Amino acid sequence: IAGITQAPTSQILAAGRRMTLRCTQDMRHNAMYWYRQDLGLGLRLIHYSNTAGTTGKGEVPDGYSVSRANTDDFPLTLASAVPSQTSVYFCASSDGGGFANTGELFFGEGSRLTVL
Amino acid sequence: AQKITQTQPGMFVQEKEAVTLDCTYDTSDPSYGLFWYKQPSSGEMIFLIYQGSYDQQNATEGRYSLNFQKARKSANLVISASQLGDSAMYFCAMREFYAGGTSYGKLTFGQGTILTVHP
Numbered sequence: 649i650a651g652i653t654q655a656p657t658s659q660i661l662a663a664g665r666r667m668t669l670r671c672t673q674d675m676r677h678n679a680m681y682w683y684r685q686d687l688g689l690g691l692r693l694i695h696y697s698n699t700a701g702t703t704g705k706g707e708v709p710d711g712y713s714v715s716r717a718n719t720d721d722f723p724l725t726l727a728s729a730v731p732s733q734t735s736v737y738f739c740a741s742s743d744g745g746g747f748a749n750t751g752e753l754f755f756g757e758g759s760r761l762t763v764l
Numbered sequence: 765a766q767k768i769t770q771t772q773p774g775m776f777v778q779e780k781e782a783v784t785l786d787c788t789y790d791t792s793d794p795s796y797g798l799f800w801y802k803q804p805s806s807g808e809m810i811f812l813i814y815q816g817s818y819d820q821q822n823a824t825e826g827r828y829s830l831n832f833q834k835a836r837k838s839a840n841l842v843i844s845a846s847q848l849g850d851s852a853m854y855f856c857a858m859r860e861f862y863a864g865g866t867s868y869g870k871l872t873f874g875q876g877t878i879l880t881v882h883p
Contacts, residue, residue: 681870688773690855691873706870738809750797750816751859753871755809 651675654739654756661729661763669724669759671739679742680722681706681753682714684735691738697722729763736760767791768858770874777846778882784831785841785877787856795861798839799871800830803853812854815839843879851881 655670673680678699683691683706693706697716711733713725722741726733737760740753769788777783789798800812815823815830823830831840843850857871 683873688875690768690770690875691857691871693870693872696870707872736807740809750799750814752799752811752814753809754811758807 652739652741652754652756654737654759656759657757658760659762661726661761663729663731663763665729667726667729667761669726669737669739669761671722671724671756672720673722673739673741673754674720675741675743675754676719677741677743677754678719679751680716681740681742682712682722682724683738683740684708685738685758686735694724694737726761729761731763734761734763767872768856768874770854770856770877772877773875774878774880776880776882777843777850779848780845782842782844783846783879785843785854785856785879787839787841787874789837789839789856789858791837791858791860793860797859797861798830798832799857799859800828800839800841801855801857801873802850803855803876804849805852809855813841846881848881848883851879853878 652673681696682694685691692708694712695714697703700719736758738758739756742751742753796817798815802810813825813828815832827844829842853876855876856874
């Protein structure tokens with residue numbers, strides 16, 4: 649089934665540890681995104697990539713980094729996790745969107761991360 | 765300033781009744797798109813409906829319709845004939861088209877509204 653795969657689905661992590669959340673899509677979408685979801689705050693954009701080889705900062709990028717070596721993969725790295733990074737993380741992709749299409753986001757299942 | 769505002773943290777509706785979930789937005793871009801997503805308790809994000817800023821008609825998808833009032837900058841979701849399975853978190857989101865016509869679809873989300881459907 650085509651879509652977005654995230655791993656791990658859930659992780660408990662000690663503060664200070666490095667963690668990479670993996671995201672792979674098989675829809676050949678150019679654009680990919682990482683959001684975090686926190687109660688009362690909705691989904692907030694961490695980083696995005698318009699196409700392979702490029703990345704950009706979203707609303708809440710501090711403490712996170714991303715890379716986009718190819719079209720399919722968009723890993724999110726927490727270099728030194730802190731408790732405030734406890735959240736549910738969603739990877740998403742889109743065909744970009746323009747006047748001819750909606751550019752809706754297709755989401756992965758989410759990764760629940762707890763930093764202690 | 766908040767770009768997307770959902771003022772109803774929680775809403776309750778009786779099964780088979782209609783319910784309106786509010787969403788207001790703020791943009792100076794004349795070209796934008798508005799989205800609604802549903803997030804059931806299982807956690808996945810499900811796309812429901814889309815409205816483009818130049819669309820003349822309100823968008824409809826089955827029991828979902830989007831009450832688009834451009835002058836008021838509101839994009840309320842109307843769910844008709846509510847079902848128990850409609851109980852979920854609902855998010856409103858906006859994508860702005862920047863000058864030049866095409867934006868890679870960064871969506872800005874509202875805070876969400878939890879809808880509970882009572883039998």
